[in-house]
Amino acid sequence: MKLDIRYFAWLRERVGTAAEQVETEAATVADLIAELRARDEGYAYAFSDTGAIRAAVDHELVEFDAALSGAREVAFFPPMTGG
Amino acid sequence: MKLDIRYFAWLRERVGTAAEQVETEAATVADLIAELRARDEGYAYAFSDTGAIRAAVDHELVEFDAALSGAREVAFFPPMTGG
Amino acid sequence: MPAPVRVQQAPFDMGAELNAFAATVPGAGAVVSFSGITRDLADGTLEVMEIEHYPGMTEAALSAIRDEAIARFGLTDAMILHRYGPLKAADPIMMVATAARHRADAFAGAEFLMDYLKSRAPFWKKEVTAKGAAWVAARDEDEDALARWSRGG
Amino acid sequence: MPAPVRVQQAPFDMGAELNAFAATVPGAGAVVSFSGITRDLADGTLEVMEIEHYPGMTEAALSAIRDEAIARFGLTDAMILHRYGPLKAADPIMMVATAARHRADAFAGAEFLMDYLKSRAPFWKKEVTAKGAAWVAARDEDEDALARWSRGG
Numbered sequence: 001m002k003l004d005i006r007y008f009a010w011l012r013e014r015v016g017t018a019a020e021q022v023e024t025e026a027a028t029v030a031d032l033i034a035e036l037r038a039r040d041e042g043y044a045y046a047f048s049d050t051g052a053i054r055a056a057v058d059h060e061l062v063e064f065d066a067a068l069s070g071a072r073e074v075a076f077f078p079p080m081t082g083g
Numbered sequence: 084m085k086l087d088i089r090y091f092a093w094l095r096e097r098v099g100t101a102a103e104q105v106e107t108e109a110a111t112v113a114d115l116i117a118e119l120r121a122r123d124e125g126y127a128y129a130f131s132d133t134g135a136i137r138a139a140v141d142h143e144l145v146e147f148d149a150a151l152s153g154a155r156e157v158a159f160f161p162p163m164t165g166g
Numbered sequence: 167m168p169a170p171v172r173v174q175q176a177p178f179d180m181g182a183e184l185n186a187f188a189a190t191v192p193g194a195g196a197v198v199s200f201s202g203i204t205r206d207l208a209d210g211t212l213e214v215m216e217i218e219h220y221p222g223m224t225e226a227a228l229s230a231i232r233d234e235a236i237a238r239f240g241l242t243d244a245m246i247l248h249r250y251g252p253l254k255a256a257d258p259i260m261m262v263a264t265a266a267r268h269r270a271d272a273f274a275g276a277e278f279l280m281d282y283l284k285s286r287a288p289f290w291k292k293e294v295t296a297k298g299a300a301w302v303a304a305r306d307e308d309e310d311a312l313a314r315w316s317r318g319g
Numbered sequence: 320m321p322a323p324v325r326v327q328q329a330p331f332d333m334g335a336e337l338n339a340f341a342a343t344v345p346g347a348g349a350v351v352s353f354s355g356i357t358r359d360l361a362d363g364t365l366e367v368m369e370i371e372h373y374p375g376m377t378e379a380a381l382s383a384i385r386d387e388a389i390a391r392f393g394l395t396d397a398m399i400l401h402r403y404g405p406l407k408a409a410d411p412i413m414m415v416a417t418a419a420r421h422r423a424d425a426f427a428g429a430e431f432l433m434d435y436l437k438s439r440a441p442f443w444k445k446e447v448t449a450k451g452a453a454w455v456a457a458r459d460e461d462e463d464a465l466a467r468w469s470r471g472g
Binding site: 008009010056059060061075078079080081082083 | 355371436438457
């Protein structure tokens with residue numbers, strides 16, 4: 001399936017792009033992270049501390065075991081600091 | 084000693100005056116209440132439920148056992164309802 | 167700069183008060199305001215809400231409550247404004263505002279001000295309808311609300 | 320009437336926002352506002368605070384938080400406004416306001432909104448000085464503050 005991926009804050013800076021489209025068969029967010037991390041050193045570094053990363057699927061915060069079936073957009077970012 | 088006494092809210096309405104000056108030897112607020120209550124039926128009624136009455140001496144909330152020596156103004160009123 | 171404690175009969179503009187307060191709190195990251203508004207009776211018959219107070223004691227009590235809140239929560243600043251006299255439904259009655267570096271202190275300071283002001287500042291409300299007038303009774307909840315500030319300092 | 324959830328780059332006037340909000344909450348006796356203000360660094364060197372957000376998700380998250388607060392505390396109404404883009408020290412960043420019949424719900428609703436918004440709305444802050452830029456780290460206290468809302472319902 002095709003997935004739009006978006007990156008924010010220091011995760012965006014580390015992977016070097018704000019958005020990309022990937023072709024993937026990842027079943028869960030965790031699977032997708034493993035795929036991305038295997039790409040190159042930049043991605044491996046960006047995703048090295050998954051405790052400091054949050055994920056959203058189609059604008060909804062999810063845990064890493066969330067399924068990707070039917071998903072259109074996945075986003076990765078550090079813990080939020082609004083307010 | 085001479086004391087200015089002030090009444091507020093329904094206590095004022097029941098005693099029928101907002102302020103008066105009294106000559107008293109009352110040692111405490113409780114003594115003063117006893118003196119006032121003994122005056123007439125209106126005062127007796129006004130001070131019948133002392134649990135519903137608060138007192139201030141010289142603008143400071145006090146308990147009924149507070150001493151009156153040196154006091155200039157004593158005020159009686161129901162529980163406050165500001166805000 | 168308006169005085170930090172005001173007791174007045176005149177109406178006030180809560181937005182203008184908030185802006186004036188927020189303009190004078192350098193270094194604060196959090197500003198909280200509370201505004202109390204005259205509520206109509208359940209059956210919509212309120213003609214006037216009369217607010218009586220004790221001139222002299224009122225100002226002293228509000229100043230003491232403000233000083234205590236600033237010291238206790240390390241507030242950058244705090245203000246209290248309270249009206250008296252005849253009010254109509256939907257009229258603003260009073261307002262407090264607090265400023266602090268962080269939000270927890272600004273919120274706690276404002277709640278502390280309100281809890282003390284409700285039960286310790288000499289104001290009394292009387293609801294007047296076509297059928298007569300009745301003094302508003304103090305609520306047990308308001309007295310209970312004070313108790314939380316003596317726990318744990 | 321302004322939209323109850325707004326995400327914008329433009330500055331806002333917190334006093335005007337408070338007045339506009341308070342004008343539309345009939346029956347409420349209590350209105351609480353919280354305004355967040357950009358704080359300078361301890362050594363006064365902040366040049367810009369950059370706020371990044373996730374368009375689309377931000378609005379959805381804020382709307383969901385607002386709906387939850389209204390339902391949970393029986394609020395008359397609630398509003399949330401949050402800026403993004405480059406801000407300077409002392410610039411207002413964001414604001415929430417709540418209205419309820421009684422003060423306890425208005426305060427709790429505003430604190431709930433702030434606690435959720437801090438850790439659950441997709442905003443990220445970056446502090447820029449002459450020496451470089453640093454992303455603001457999430458504070459453990461902010462995550463802890465969320466926990467209180469799951470106790471006791």
